[in-house]
Amino acid sequence: xxxxxxxxxxxxxxxxxxxxxxxxxxxxxxxxxxxxxxxxxxxxxxxxxxxxxxxxxxxxxxxxxxxxxxxxxxxxxxxxxxxxxxxxxxxxxxxxxxxxxxxxxxxxxxxxxxxxxxxxxxxxxxxxxxxxxxxxxxxxxxxxxxxxxxxxxxxxxxxxxxxxxxxxxxxxxxxxxxxxxxxxxxxxxxxxxxxxxxxxxxxxxxxxxxxxxxxxxxxxxxxxxxxxxxxxxxxxxxxxxxxxxxxxxxxxxxxxxxxxxxxxxxxxxxxxxxxxxxxxxxxxxxxxxxxxxxxxxxxxxxxxxxxxxxxxxxxxxxxxxxxxxxxxxxxxxxxxxxxxxxxxxxxxxxxxxxxxxxxxxx
Amino acid sequence: xxxxxxxxxxxxxxxxxxxxxxxxxxxxxxxxxxxxxxxxxxxxxxxxxxxxxxxxxxxxxxxxxxxxxxxxxxxxxxxxxxxxxxxxxxxxxxxxxxxxxxxxxxxxxxxxxxxxxxxxxxxxxxxxxxxxxxxxxxxxxxxxxxxxxxxxxxxxxxxxxxxxxxxxxxxxxxxxxxxxxxxxxxxxxxxxxxxxxxxxxxxxxxxxxxxxxxxxxxxxxxxxxxxxxxxxxxxxxxxxxxxxxxxxxxxxxxxxxxxxxxxxxxxxxxxxxxxxxxxxxxxxxxxxxxxxxxxxxxxxxxxxxxxxxxxxxxxxxxxxxxxxxxxxxxxxxxxxxxxxxxxxxxxxxxxxxxxxxxxxxx
Numbered sequence: 207x208x209x210x211x212x213x214x215x216x217x218x219x220x221x222x223x224x225x226x227x228x229x230x231x232x233x234x235x236x237x238x239x240x241x242x243x244x245x246x247x248x249x250x251x252x253x254x255x256x257x258x259x260x261x262x263x264x265x266x267x268x269x270x271x272x273x274x275x276x277x278x279x280x281x282x283x284x285x286x287x288x289x290x291x292x293x294x295x296x297x298x299x300x301x302x303x304x305x306x307x308x309x310x311x312x313x314x315x316x317x318x319x320x321x322x323x324x325x326x327x328x329x330x331x332x333x334x335x336x337x338x339x340x341x342x343x344x345x346x347x348x349x350x351x352x353x354x355x356x357x358x359x360x361x362x363x364x365x366x367x368x369x370x371x372x373x374x375x376x377x378x379x380x381x382x383x384x385x386x387x388x389x390x391x392x393x394x395x396x397x398x399x400x401x402x403x404x405x406x407x408x409x410x411x412x413x414x415x416x417x418x419x420x421x422x423x424x425x426x427x428x429x430x431x432x433x434x435x436x437x438x439x440x441x442x443x444x445x446x447x448x449x450x451x452x453x454x455x456x457x458x459x460x461x462x463x464x465x466x467x468x469x470x471x472x473x474x475x476x477x478x479x480x481x482x483x484x485x486x487x488x489x490x491x492x493x494x495x496x497x498x499x500x501x502x503x504x505x506x507x508x509x510x511x512x513x514x515x516x517x518x519x520x521x522x523x524x525x526x527x528x529x530x531x532x533x534x535x536x537x538x539x540x541x542x543x544x545x546x547x548x549x550x551x552x553x554x555x556x557x558x559x560x561x562x563x564x565x566x567x568x
Numbered sequence: 569x570x571x572x573x574x575x576x577x578x579x580x581x582x583x584x585x586x587x588x589x590x591x592x593x594x595x596x597x598x599x600x601x602x603x604x605x606x607x608x609x610x611x612x613x614x615x616x617x618x619x620x621x622x623x624x625x626x627x628x629x630x631x632x633x634x635x636x637x638x639x640x641x642x643x644x645x646x647x648x649x650x651x652x653x654x655x656x657x658x659x660x661x662x663x664x665x666x667x668x669x670x671x672x673x674x675x676x677x678x679x680x681x682x683x684x685x686x687x688x689x690x691x692x693x694x695x696x697x698x699x700x701x702x703x704x705x706x707x708x709x710x711x712x713x714x715x716x717x718x719x720x721x722x723x724x725x726x727x728x729x730x731x732x733x734x735x736x737x738x739x740x741x742x743x744x745x746x747x748x749x750x751x752x753x754x755x756x757x758x759x760x761x762x763x764x765x766x767x768x769x770x771x772x773x774x775x776x777x778x779x780x781x782x783x784x785x786x787x788x789x790x791x792x793x794x795x796x797x798x799x800x801x802x803x804x805x806x807x808x809x810x811x812x813x814x815x816x817x818x819x820x821x822x823x824x825x826x827x828x829x830x831x832x833x834x835x836x837x838x839x840x841x842x843x844x845x846x847x848x849x850x851x852x853x854x855x856x857x858x859x860x861x862x863x864x865x866x867x868x869x870x871x872x873x874x875x876x877x878x879x880x881x882x883x884x885x886x887x888x889x890x891x892x893x894x895x896x897x898x899x900x901x902x903x904x905x906x907x908x909x910x911x912x913x914x915x916x917x918x919x920x921x922x923x924x925x926x927x928x929x930x
Contacts (some may be wrong), residue, residue, distance in 0.1 A: 280857075281676075282854070283645060283646070283675040284645070284646040284677045284857070285677055285853065285857040285858055286858075287858050287859065313645040313646045313675050314645060314646040315644075315647055317677055317853060319858050342819075355875060357880055357886075358879055360878035362875060370811050370814075372814055382811060384803075384804040384808075386804075388795065405799045407800050414881040432801050433794055433795065433800075434800055438750050438767070438800070439751065441746075442746040442747075444890075445746055445890040446744075448742070448744065448875075451871075452704075452734055452742065452868070456864055456868055456871060457704075457855070457864065459867075462867070463871055463874050480870060481867075491819075493819070495642075495646070495647040496681050496819045496820065497649065497819065497820070502818055505818050505824070505843075508842060509825055512724065512825050512826065513717060513825070516716075516717060516722035516724055517720055517722045518720055519719050519720060519776040520776075525719055525720045526717075528806075528807040528810060
């Protein structure tokens, strides 16, 4: 597949301009673009600028409000519910995460559930906001129903990711960010472009039979929960996805389970709407609400070195710590640029054209 | 395998007496026995009275303190660290969970990390304490290192479970309680007794090669993280187990990663002791710190009915919700008794004899 490489500053500027043309205030356009480009920098290509035209189409369909009035609709000293007013999740999520951080400053921890939002990009972009405050950050979201629970062929849950970011001392931070499915949808898309089959255990067909067809989601198939089948713990992946749904949507009053609004604007909205928009959940805990931050970070360094020095299997150079691959990718792409597929570049040029934003491959 | 059946009240009384003979105060002996019997009632046989003699041997080895001074060594309005003073985890855990609940009453949520504890039984027994307060409960613990991270053959983590319990209205509560491995050690023990092999993807041998040998842990092998291999998301199971270790031990000052003290008293303690005892992590969030409890519980009912009414695959009567199998088992065993293997009964009689507690099969 043909790719072209662009600097993250050029992509940031293009994305920012596009959000401004949608009507976003300048500050929010910048934040939203930063979250989107963070995905491209970290190598989560499915959640970066490749999705930009999808957000524009949701705005055209009046499902995204470019000028949301973000507000706290309920709170206690350590908790809050935020109404995202149908705004870009890329803007709503940092707003909510910052409230969690403020609450953690005041009472040790802060937990914010969000209703009436939209797709928020990569979970890690929000949880990592906690790191500079010496806090542990959490970020979760529900998403379009594509996942069948164990023993079913009904798509009931999204890929509902769980992210935790924790600071270390001399070592880089611990950052885990995982879909609660065996493989995320983005992994299927990569195989589609390469004309390859999926490994067994990633998806099932509309009848619930195993398949390796990477196009099966368009034919009524489903992603499988982490664990793939009952013998290998798919009931655990299902439970983790359910936990994310409960914290993100049942606690906030957002739509849940199969009633989560789909990301593609051409997919009709579910007839039943038990809540508002999609839901997120954020948390922040001050490390020194438990132990002196220096002691914790020293232990985190030792903990990480323990894993890095564990015996690697033949064919592997080292044992990785969650966050390593994305951090290494970011360092590379910051200096050498972000490769985009030609189809993605064409799509961006087209949407830029329609919105009056020039594609300047600087 | 031969089993005999005993009432939970008889097993509760026997266990309570045994803990009293160890020197536990009567109230703590009762609580500890309740936690242990909860495992037998819920069908988690590996964590019930089958483990009782193991706790006694740890006490004999002076690794369990029967009269611990439990105390909070650091706190903020929404967080605390508890020193378990080498007490029974079965006693330390409910103490810490109740602190989380009190903090949630005051400021919306409470989060307690615990150092210097021992094995705490089933995670669900503690998280479920939140339910009667209309709170969501969380419970995690680290454990003896038996799990190799992805791409390694070094045992670095325990089966580190994650539990969340959330109340519903007319439906029973949501209770997920899962080891972050493809299969827990108890599942291997069941296959050992039946002289069966393990499915592929549960364990690897000392060199890191796939194996189905259910005795492989005694030969230097390791349990695999949830996901089994890299293609099926084992790096996610590894990250989830790591998250539990960080919250339970790095935040509290307990031992972590391969330095967690082993449960069997005959296994020597690790030479390095970066912290104190084993670590747990508990959380409680008041539902009405987010939304009116009645609205949340109504949505939980609808959420659960959605899953229960999802299309089951051929050969399955219904789609389950996390907590269903354990609740059904508890109803059955409360009325019909708890079946114990003859080997377990013999072991209990023997330890009862040694401690001067009569086994009265009432």
